[in-house]
Amino acid sequence: MKIFFTKVPDPIIRLVIVFGVFFGVILFVRGFVIPKELKEKGIHRTSAIERELASEIHYAGSGxxxxxxxxxxxxxxxxxxxxxxxxxxxxxxxxxxxxxxxxxxxxxxxxxxxxxxxxxxxxxxxxxxxxxxxxxxxxxxxxxCHNPHDPKPLTVPRECSACHAQIAITKAGSHHVMLECTVCHDTPDEHKSTPRLIRAGKPVKRDLCASCHDKDSGVKEVPKIDVYTHGEKYVCWQCHSPHMPEVNHE
Amino acid sequence: MSIELVDKLTELLKQVTGFIYPNEIQIHWTLLIVVYPYITGLVAGAFILASLVKVFNVKEVQPTYRLAMLTALAFLIVAPLPLLLHLGHPERSYEIFLTPNLSSAMAMFGFVYAWYLMLVLLLEIWFEYRKDMVLWGKTEKFPMNWFYKILSLFSTDISEKAVAFDKKAVKAITIVGIPSAFILHGYVGFIFGSVKANPWWSSVLIPIVFLFSAIVSGIAIVLLLYMIITTSRGKQIDMKCLDRVASFLLYAVIVDFSLEVLDFIHRLYESEESITIITTMVLNKLSISLIVMQILLGMLLPLGILIIVKIFRFNQELRKLLYFVSAIMIQIGIFSTRWNVVIGGQMFSKSFRGLLTYKMEIFGLEGLLMAVFLLILPFLILTVLLKVLPPWGKNNETNTT
Amino acid sequence: MNRRNFVSLLSQLLVFLPFGGTFGAFLKSADKSLTAEAVTGQRYAMGIQISECIGCGRCVVACKTENNVPRKPFFFRTWVERYIIKKDDEVIVQSKDGGVGAFTETVKEKDILRSFFVPKLCNHCDNPPCAQVCPVGATFQTVEGIVLVDENRCIGCSYCIQACPYGARYMHPEKHTADKCTLCYHRIKKGMLPACVEVCPMQARVFGDLNSGASPLARLKRMKNISVLKPGLNTKPKVFYTDLDGEVR
Structure with missing residues (x-):
């Protein structure tokens, strides 16, 4: 044994001591100073998962x-x-x-x-x-117009749109979508069987429009005007298109 | 989130062309990560040059041997700093050394760095300087004599047998050191080359290109340092040595250039999914740093100069000047190479549909000033090393055998 | 000492050798007993039906709210992309603000060949490149196959962000650690749906357990043609898309 040690060159022994101390310190730090949870994946993952699980929930879920x-x-x-x-x-x-x-x-x-x-x-x-x-x-x-809990596209009565589809589509996108056709048009039953002979009526007086749009009407959130002095001799629909009334952005 | 960051990112968002994934707006590996492979490249290259003396018995290069070793050490000490500074949590960096993730290429940093620093560079320098340190421990004044005694680990044996053993040890370490130097820089290349998500990086050639560009830059920096230091000491430059180093530089440049050309041709010929965006990027965003700086100024120009010097027999002064110029051009070129790899790899979206911009900071931890400081720091360390362990010995004694 | 202990001891020792870690990792991947626990139990995943997505961006908003993702429009755990393939084959992709708010028109309708929305998030790959490259093991896979980041461990090196082919990760501007989708781990472990799935008005997003025989996700995988993003990279993503267009990357 002694012979072996004397055979090892002197510098090697010195270096081995230095490196030995160095690696000893590293092993010591890794072994005893570094907390266990950093070394063992199992543990540090558990803590990460726990942290993740503790995050605040904002959305409750619809149930x-x-x-x-x-x-x-x-x-x-x-x-x-x-x-x-x-x-x-x-x-x-x-x-x-x-x-x-x-x-x-x-x-x-x-x-x-x-x-x-x-x-x-x-x-x-x-x-x-x-x-x-x-x-x-x-x-x-x-x-x-649409109930958000039960939204539906608004529809014109089937009977009218069967023939007047163009008007129905136009009206569906207008302010007047909620008004049924018969509110304005006087439609005798015969109009359905003989549409060309018995025509549906159009309002001939201003009273119908005035019921909502006159300055004195009680209906809310519609444009108001003094219907009876406005627009000279014409009936309302001769200037305004009731199926898609003009919008007056004020 | 700070307002400056929001402003910065908003500004960057305006400069995006095409489509990038929303998270890609930030470039994460910035100037400091360009500096890092550049510095480790210098380490590996300088060491390879030094090993020529010991392993391949290239006697002419002997005057640069100790200088090359100390240069490698100075740069290696600085090498981890840019990495450390760019981390989001530098205070946790010890985790890489002590509790690494086994499958990560980056986690190998600890092993590679420790191995190279301690078992290769420090050991070799220690054995190389042991005899000198023992002598200086005796001749220097207090407290430097104690400093040398500690450095030499209190060894005193400078018998012929012991010195012969030192020489053997140096040779053995160098033999281990060459593959280690390859690993040190090949590993840096591997960090980039193994990112399969990024077609600009993902290539088996990248580690090899890194390695040879490292050798080029390492030889060039030692050449520069040798010329500057020898002149500043008022000594005569050993032209035989300089010519020899320059021709090694030429060979390394030729190999490096061929590899880079091979890489380009390979990419163009394979013409994969990513080729469109990469071509657009090279022609728009990298046109100056890649085509002008890296290829024309950093590669073709010095290559031409070195070949011309080899063919025509110029006089000493002109040769020195030309070597000096080409070595500087090479440094610029290799730095651009690192820039193009690191920054270029992040300038295009991984959706291959758009390009983004890198806006360099001036101040700040990852800014230009910090990078300049990190590039100057190794030279300061080298100055100290040269004072402590002068390669040319002390008090005019001739130790550079 | 059983085989498992032996392997982990060996890999612990190998840590102190250069490149020892690589061998240790090889040893571990070869030893199936170490990964056996991942095969049983739950394996969470997500399905996304492209043909259902209306690009409303509710999922992006919900994700930011639920997970305290930075509000400014730069960091996303999930986001929505819009693809427009024009008649001249030009592909336009947009994801302004990650898809929050309307996608503004930039293409004339008569030039559009086809167009659709693609919600994106972390793919929770079975073979995650981000976890592979993390130098300190801060990114890891849970036994349920979810890829998580331990923010107390992450050193902020950004290597995982470079390695992710999907752009799913970002550097958290305040924590300075990598951050990404957790598949709302804190919700799903309590039996709830991930926030994005919860608020998707079209149920374009489907969440479920891959090991369960009957779940909306199991049904989706059985009934539809399924694709994943960038399959060529062998990351084995666990976000499954139906009707995925070839232009989507």
């Missing part, structure tokens, strides 16, 4: 809404919006499920909200209901 809002929930689930979860429109509601009185999720009623999904875009799948927000009943909030 829980039914517990209180069962009416709206059931209505929604039968209509075209059945695939939508409540938080698509109402926003994250976890806080609301915990403190129902302190935090109320917003219900977007403005016109700008629905077009986020329903504006026409050639990239959207065919068949998905889309509108042109500039032409489609401008300025009116969507929920005036």
């Amino acid at each position: 829980i809404c039914a517990e209180c809002h069962d009416e709206e929930y059931d209505l929604k689930n039968e209509g075209y919006h059945q695939k939508l979860s409540c938080e698509v429109c109402h926003g994250p509601a976890m806080e609301h499920t915990e403190e129902p009185d302190d935090f109320t999720p917003p219900a977007p009623r403005q016109r700008k909200f629905c077009p986020e999904c329903h504006t026409y875009n050639p990239s959207r799948p065919t068949g998905f209901p889309q509108i042109n927000p500039v032409a489609h009943n401008p300025l009116r909030p969507c929920i005036d």
Whole structure:
């Protein structure tokens, strides 16, 4: 043994000591100083997973809404919006499920909200209901005509649109969409069997339009005018197109 | 999120052409990561030059041997700094050394660096200088004598047998050192070459191109340093040595240039999915740094000069001047190579549909000033090393055998 | 000492050799017993029906809210791209603000050959390049096959961001660590849906367990033609697309 040591050159012994100390320190640090959770993947992953699991939840999921809002929930689930979860429109509601009185999720009623999904875009799948927000009943909030929990395209009575499809389509995008054809047109039953002989009537006086648009009428949110002094000798529809009334942006 | 970052990214967003994935707007590996492979390249290259003396017995290059070793050491000490500074959490960097992820190429940094620094460079320098250090430990004044005694690990044996053993040890370490130097820089290339998501990087040739460009830049920097230091000491430049180093430089440039050309041709000929965006990038974003700086100024010009010097027998002064100029051009060229690899690889979207822009910071941790500082730092360290371990010995004693 | 202990001990020792880690990793990948736990139990994944997506961007907003992703329009755990393939074969891809808000028109409708939206997120690859390259093992796969980042471990080197072929990762501007989709790990482990799936009005996004025989995802995989993004890179993504166009990258 002694012979072996004397045979090893002197510098080698010195170097071995230096390197030995160095690696000893590294091994010591790795072995005893570095916390266990950094070395063992199992442990540090557990702590990472726990941290991840502790993250705050913001979206409550739609199932829980039914517990209180069962009416709206059931209505929604039968209509075209059945695939939508409540938080698509109402926003994250976890806080609301915990403190129902302190935090109320917003219900977007403005016109700008629905077009986020329903504006026409050639990239959207065919068949998905889309509108042109500039032409489609401008300025009116969507929920005036469509119930967001049970949205439906508004339809003209089948009997009229069978022949007057062009008018029906025009009217569907207008302010007058909610008015049925017969509100303005006097249509005898015979008009359906012999449309050319027995014609549907058009308003001959201003009274009909005045019932909504006169300055003294009680109907809200429609343009008002002094119907009986405005526009000289003409009947309203001779200047205005009632199937797509002009919009007067003020 | 800071307003400056928002402003910066908004500005960058305006300069995007085509489509990039939204998260790609930030370039993550910036100027400092350009500096890193450049510096390790100098380390590997300088070492390869030094090994020519010991392993291949190229006697003419002997005057540069110790200088090359110390240059390699100076640059190796600085090499991890740019990496450290670019980290989001530099205080956690010890994890790479102590608890590395076994499958990561980058985690090999700890091993490669420790191996190369301690088992190759320091050991070889120690054995090379041991006799001198023992002598200086005796002749120098306090406290430097103790400094040398500690450096020599208190060894005293300078008998002929012991010195012969030192020489053997140096040779053995150099033999181990050559593949180690290849690994050191090949590994840096591998970090880029193994990223399969990035077609600009993902290539088996990248580590090899890195290696040869490293040799080119390492030889060139030692050539420069040798000329500057010898002149500043008022000594005569050994022209035999200089010519020999220059011809090694020429051979290395030829190999490096062929490899790079091979890489370009290979990419163009294979013409894969990414070729359109890469061509657009090279012609628009990299036109100056790649075509002008890297290929014309950094490669073809010095190549031409070195060939001309070889063919025509110019006088000493002109040769010196031409070597000096081409060595500087080569440094610029190799730095551009690193820039084009690192920054170029992040300038196009991985969707291959758009290009983005890198806006260099001036101040700040990853800015231009920091990069310049990191490039100057090795020279400061080298100055200290040259004072402590002068390759030419002390008090006019002739030690450079 | 059983085989498993032996292998992990060996790889622990190899750590101290240059490149020892590489061999250690080889040893581990060869030893199936170490990965066996990943095969049983749950394996979460997502399906995306391109033909259903209307590009409304609700998922992007919900993700940012749920996961506190930086609000400014630069960092996304999920985002929506719009592809327009013109009649002259030019492909235009957009993802302004990650798809939040409307996609503005830039192409005349008569020039469009086909067009669609593609929601993107982390693919939670079975063979994740990001986890492979992470030098400190901060990115890892859970037993459920979800790729997570340990933000207390990440050193912020950005190597994973470079390695991800899908651009799914970003450097968190405040934490200075890599960040990405967790598939809403905190939700799904409590039996809830990921936030993006929860708010998708078209149910274009389908979440489920691949090991379960009957789930919306299992049905999707059975009934539809399934593709993944960049299959040639062998990352084995677990986000499955139906009707994926060849132009999508």
